[in-house]
Amino acid sequence: MPNPTMLAVVKPKAAPGAEVREVKVPAFGRTDVLVKVKVASICGTDLHIYEWDRWAQKRIHPPLIPGHEFCGEVVAFGDEVTSVKEGDFVSAEMHVACGKCLQCRTGEAHICQNVKIIGVDTDGAFAEYVVIPESNIWKLDPAIPQEYASILDPLGNAVHTVLAGEIAAKTVAVTGCGPIGLFSIAVARAVGAAQVYAIEVNEHRRKIAKQMKADLTIDPTKENATAIIMERTGGLGVDVVLEMAGHPGAIRTAFDIVRRGGRISLLGLTSKPISLNFSEDIIFKGITIQGINGRRMYQTWYQMTALLKNGKLDLHPVITDRIAMKDFTKAMDRLKTGESSKILVFPNGTK
Numbered sequence: 001m002p003n004p005t006m007l008a009v010v011k012p013k014a015a016p017g018a019e020v021r022e023v024k025v026p027a028f029g030r031t032d033v034l035v036k037v038k039v040a041s042i043c044g045t046d047l048h049i050y051e052w053d054r055w056a057q058k059r060i061h062p063p064l065i066p067g068h069e070f071c072g073e074v075v076a077f078g079d080e081v082t083s084v085k086e087g088d089f090v091s092a093e094m095h096v097a098c099g100k101c102l103q104c105r106t107g108e109a110h111i112c113q114n115v116k117i118i119g120v121d122t123d124g125a126f127a128e129y130v131v132i133p134e135s136n137i138w139k140l141d142p143a144i145p146q147e148y149a150s151i152l153d154p155l156g157n158a159v160h161t162v163l164a165g166e167i168a169a170k171t172v173a174v175t176g177c178g179p180i181g182l183f184s185i186a187v188a189r190a191v192g193a194a195q196v197y198a199i200e201v202n203e204h205r206r207k208i209a210k211q212m213k214a215d216l217t218i219d220p221t222k223e224n225a226t227a228i229i230m231e232r233t234g235g236l237g238v239d240v241v242l243e244m245a246g247h248p249g250a251i252r253t254a255f256d257i258v259r260r261g262g263r264i265s266l267l268g269l270t271s272k273p274i275s276l277n278f279s280e281d282i283i284f285k286g287i288t289i290q291g292i293n294g295r296r297m298y299q300t301w302y303q304m305t306a307l308l309k310n311g312k313l314d315l316h317p318v319i320t321d322r323i324a325m326k327d328f329t330k331a332m333d334r335l336k337t338g339e340s341s342k343i344l345v346f347p348n349g350t351k
Helices: 044-051 054-059 152-162 179-190 203-211 225-232 248-257 278-283 299-309 325-336
Strands: 005-010 019-024 032-041 070-077 089-092 129-133 137-139 171-175 195-199 216-218 238-243 258-266 288-291 319-324 342-346
Touching (some): 005 325, 019 325, 032 089, 044 054, 044 325, 070 129, 152 179, 171 179, 171 248, 179 195, 179 203, 179 238, 195 203, 195 225, 203 216, 225 248, 238 248, 248 258, 319 325, 325 342
Parallel strands (some): 171 195, 171 238, 195 216, 238 258, 258 288, 319 342
Antiparallel strands (some): 005 019, 032 070, 032 129, 032 342, 070 089, 089 137
């Protein structure tokens, strides 16, 4: 059993910032698992919480330990837990579904009406220890690198988005190359996409998109993305658009470049309503539009585990920074520069 206290990143009050503090190791219940965190990773959501923006002010109730992407080792568990043992290498689905609503009862638990998110609604993984319900634990093959195991949450978003429709032998455009957009390039490649085009305004992210084996990267602030895609596709447009930006311009481009009968899968979150011409953009083109939220429980987890185990995904270019947890504030500053992608946090201070 661990010591009674641990180091954690704490959002102490309803204001910008966070602190690294010594706090009590969390108590766990009869159906819970206590995990010693090996590696955690920082998400854009964590930056929202840190900066205390409008979304955070509505959703977050300090004090809170954030962090919802991690891997670690089982150190203890409640007496009703049967599926793990001490020393198991694990990650977790951090969306805790209620199990009782219509969605949960019909195989759609990833869009549960009453979902609670560990690291958003309850204490999370920017700490030496985190408590996870047994039902949400995901046991991992020790052959999967810890760095990859810590980013299964965002990788799962990418896998869910890419595999939400036919993808093999299809032309694909990714609008917005944050970490999930970058992961989606690798996933689309791994499952046989014919061509992958990356549309991104940030030069740093375009460089990583090339490393992720995008066939072409486009800067929409300097180039006509629609004209380029149309030329590359013989005037048809792409079969699939994976929209990861949530920016009005990127969404407009998505609807311009998708071919008639194609698919747009929307993961990027908008900050305000978007205007579309339903007749021209959707109905006459006969396209399929999908809203993508989280990861399918637990189909997506099986899919991404299979892709990782067979070695088809090279995710290392997306991991740009590795920091000790005590330097969390520096990581937030680094993320705000736009020159980093995935930042890994090591509670024990090693890298």
